[in-house]
Amino acid sequence: MNNLQGLLKDWRRTNYANQCNPEIAGSDVTIMGWVHEIRDFGGIMFVIIRDVTGRVQITAPSKKVEAEVLEQLRELRKESVVAIKGMAQEAPKAPNGVEILPKEVKVLNMANQPLPMDPTEKVKAGIDTRLDSRFLDIRKENVSAIFKIKGQMFHTIRDFFYDNGFYEINTPKLVASATEGGTELFPIAYFDKEAFLGQSPQLYKQMMMASGMDKVFEIAQIFRAEEHDTLRHLNEAVSIDAEVSFADDEDVMKILNDMLVNVINDINDKCADELEILGHELEIPDEKFPHVTYDEAVEIVNAHGVEMPWGEDLSREAEKALGDEMGGFYFLTEWPSEIKPFYVMPKDGDEKYSHAFDLMYNNLELSSGATRVHQHDLLVKQIGERGLNPEGFGTYLKAFEYGMPPHAGWGVGAERLTMVMTGSENIRECALFPRDRHRLTP
RNA sequence: GCCCUGGUGGUGUAGGGGCUAUCAUGUGGGCCUGUCGAGCCCGCGACUCGGGUUCAAAUCCCGGCCAGGGCGCCA
Numbered sequence: 154m155n156n157l158q159g160l161l162k163d164w165r166r167t168n169y170a171n172q173c174n175p176e177i178a179g180s181d182v183t184i185m186g187w188v189h190e191i192r193d194f195g196g197i198m199f200v201i202i203r204d205v206t207g208r209v210q211i212t213a214p215s216k217k218v219e220a221e222v223l224e225q226l227r228e229l230r231k232e233s234v235v236a237i238k239g240m241a242q243e244a245p246k247a248p249n250g251v252e253i254l255p256k257e258v259k260v261l262n263m264a265n266q267p268l269p270m271d272p273t274e275k276v277k278a279g280i281d282t283r284l285d286s287r288f289l290d291i292r293k294e295n296v297s298a299i300f301k302i303k304g305q306m307f308h309t310i311r312d313f314f315y316d317n318g319f320y321e322i323n324t325p326k327l328v329a330s331a332t333e334g335g336t337e338l339f340p341i342a343y344f345d346k347e348a349f350l351g352q353s354p355q356l357y358k359q360m361m362m363a364s365g366m367d368k369v370f371e372i373a374q375i376f377r378a379e380e381h382d383t384l385r386h387l388n389e390a391v392s393i394d395a396e397v398s399f400a401d402d403e404d405v406m407k408i409l410n411d412m413l414v415n416v417i418n419d420i421n422d423k424c425a426d427e428l429e430i431l432g433h434e435l436e437i438p439d440e441k442f443p444h445v446t447y448d449e450a451v452e453i454v455n456a457h458g459v460e461m462p463w464g465e466d467l468s469r470e471a472e473k474a475l476g477d478e479m480g481g482f483y484f485l486t487e488w489p490s491e492i493k494p495f496y497v498m499p500k501d502g503d504e505k506y507s508h509a510f511d512l513m514y515n516n517l518e519l520s521s522g523a524t525r526v527h528q529h530d531l532l533v534k535q536i537g538e539r540g541l542n543p544e545g546f547g548t549y550l551k552a553f554e555y556g557m558p559p560h561a562g563w564g565v566g567a568e569r570l571t572m573v574m575t576g577s578e579n580i581r582e583c584a585l586f587p588r589d590r591h592r593l594t595p
Numbered sequence: 596g597c598c599c600u601g602g603u604g605g606u607g608u609a610g611g612g613g614c615u616a617u618c619a620u621g622u623g624g625g626c627c628u629g630u631c632g633a634g635c636c637c638g639c640g641a642c643u644c645g646g647g648u649u650c651a652a653a654u655c656c657c658g659g660c661c662a663g664g665g666c667g668c669c670a
Contacts, residue, residue: 196628214628231621246629267605267622267640275632276607276620281662337669353670379669380596386669469666494670518669539670591661 159261164236171206175250178243184209184253185236185261187292188229190273200226201248202237205297211237212244212252225258232264232272232289280581287586287595298427299582302420303571307372309419310393313412319368319395324357326350326374330545337378339388350376353564356549358396359496359525362560363552367398372567382590384579385517387568389588396562402498402508402524405561406484409512409520410442413482413570420574433576438482442512445479446487453478464489469516476516485511495535498524512565514573522563529553 166185168177173184186204193199200211213226229235239255269286270278272293283290291297314321327343328351338349354371361369375392397405414437420428421435428435445453450471454461457474461467467475475485490499490507500506508524526532532553533543543550571583581587586595 190631192630192633194627194630194633197630198628199630199633201631210631212629216628244629246631248631269605271606271620273632278606279662282606355670377669381666381668382596383666383669384664466669492670496670521670541670 159234159259159263161236161261164238164259166236168209168241169206170202170204170209173209173241173249173251173253175243177241178251180241181238181256182241182253183236183238184211186234188231188233188235188264191226191229191231193227198223198226200229200237202235203292207294208248210247210249210252211239211255212247213255218255222255222258225260226255229260230264230266232268232292234261234264235259236261280579284581284587284592285595291585294430296582298424298430299571299575299577300585301427302424302431302575303567303583305420305424306416306571306574307567309416310372310412313415314368314370314395317368317408319370320366322358322361322366322369322371323373324351324354324361324371326376337380339376339378352377353392354394355496355564356546358394358562359560360549360552362396362398362525362527363555363557368396370395380590384581385569385572387580387584387587387589390584391567393565393567393570394562395564396560398558398560400561401559402486402510402522402561405522405563406444406486406510406512409522409563409565410482410484413442414438414440416570416574431575435574436481442482442484443479444484444486445475447485447489447506448487450475450485464491466492472513472516472518476513479513480515482512482514482519485513493523495532495539495541496523496525497535498526508561510563512563517569517572518566519569519573520563520565522561524559524561527553527557527559529557 164183167183170184170186173182184202186202189201189203189208191198191200196215198213198215200213201208202211211226213223215223236259237253237255238257239253241251241253243250244252268289270282270289272289274293278290291300311321327341328349329346330349338352341348341350353375354373358369358371371394372391373394374389376389378388379386395405395408397408417435417437421437448463450467451461451463454467454471454474457478459468459470459474461471487500487506488509488511490497490504493507493509498508500508510522511518512520512522526535529550532550536543536546568580568583571577572580575583577583581589
């Protein structure tokens with residue numbers, strides 16, 4: 154019965170590939186992983202087994218290995234899953250100075266041929282082919298390295314939030330209406346009602362400020378139905394959101410700044426191997442990122458010969474000019490109120506400007522945040538000024554009627570941050586199964 | 596959504612009105628006892644789809660679909 158072949162039974166892995174070194178010479182080991190390469194010389198055969206930690210060489214000289222084992226090795230196909238029991242022996246000629254002399258081979262699952270792409274990258278596949286066979290693509294160490302780093306990033310961020318007294322929350326992604334205006338939402342059927350996929354936890358995390366849970370954060374998916382087609386946009390992304398009561402924009406910029414310094418230090422410490430695989434050096438930034446006001450940014454952009462009228466968002470060209478001048482991480486502050494959303498607090502006495510900020514890395518926008526409006530009537534006024542109907546914001550506005558503290562917060566695009574941490578130029582590299590304008594599978 | 600470029604074996608490519616359609620990798624088989632992008636020999640495998648022009652289209656034209664790059668959009 155074919156279906157019952159390849160059972161693990163009492164076999165268990167004793168050593169990962171990176172636990173195979175000359176120190177284990179002489180001991181029996183059980184290796185489990187994928188067949189990376191097979192080099193058959195007739196009289197001697199090399200099979201390279203790969204697992205999540207790296208590779209280990211199985212060496213099978215015909216005179217030292219049983220005929221049955223040799224036969225099993227000959228029948229292997231690349232990328233098949235195997236378990237091999239054997240003895241480790243020191244071998245200066247072998248990678249890592251150790252090789253496994255096989256005694257028993259168990260084929261756990263044979264891979265079909267030909268493969269839809271080549272995980273050894275002798276012939277590099279295009280991104281589209283790679284994403285179509287993403288599970289195979291991720292078998293490459295330079296791809297899994299990105300997700301190991303992304304995982305460490307989330308780990309550090311969660312540690313940072315918990316260490317600083319934040320509560321982790323989950324807000325709904327099924328929402329009733331397109332109340333925020335602006336960005337396009339994905340409509341879905343919700344029984345007999347129309348609903349949408351959430352574009353941002355913004356309104357919910359603000360409502361949490363009225364709950365008394367002073368500091369909250371959420372790491373969750375957001376959905377945006379824009380038909381953009383660039384190297385830095387996804388239609389489904391992960392947003393790292395924070396909101397803090399009794400705080401203003403300066404306070405939350407400091408939190409974001411400190412958090413990112415922690416992230417960079419941790420990745421440098423704990424993901425040194427992955428960074429090396431990627432050939433990426435993560436520069437440790439200054440403790441305090443530079444701040445540039447919007448007015449200064451306009452001057453810089455204009456000085457670079459890129460026309461930019463005051464009161465407009467930065468064009469791509471303007472972002473590039475500013476990125477060239479600033480470099481690295483920097484905050485862009487004091488944005489004009491009119492191009493920021495209704496929940497952004499205007500400056501006291503100079504309402505043309507706001508307490509909104511963006512965090513940039515070179516020319517890439519990583520985050521935006523602000524001191525929020527916590528006064529009900531001002532919020533209603535600003536909603537109206539932007540051509541929106543306050544009646545559509547009933548459940549949100551209600552939270553501002555019975556004791557809403559002053560608060561501030563921000564959201565960071567996790568895949569964009571991963572681009573910075575890994576040196577990736579295409580945001581699709583930083584999502585396991587990216588969703589873009591044209592891709593809904595796998 | 597707009598502009599530009601492209602779509603050729605499983606993968607990555609060369610070619611560009613009539614070719615037996617190039618090369619690499621792969622894959623199937625054979626030889627080979629120290630490979631680590633192993634080597635050598637033999638075989639296999641492809642012109643994005645629809646329409647048009649033409650004696651003849653993978654090649655030229657139109658449209659669709661898809662991709663790459665750039666931009667717009669991105670509260």
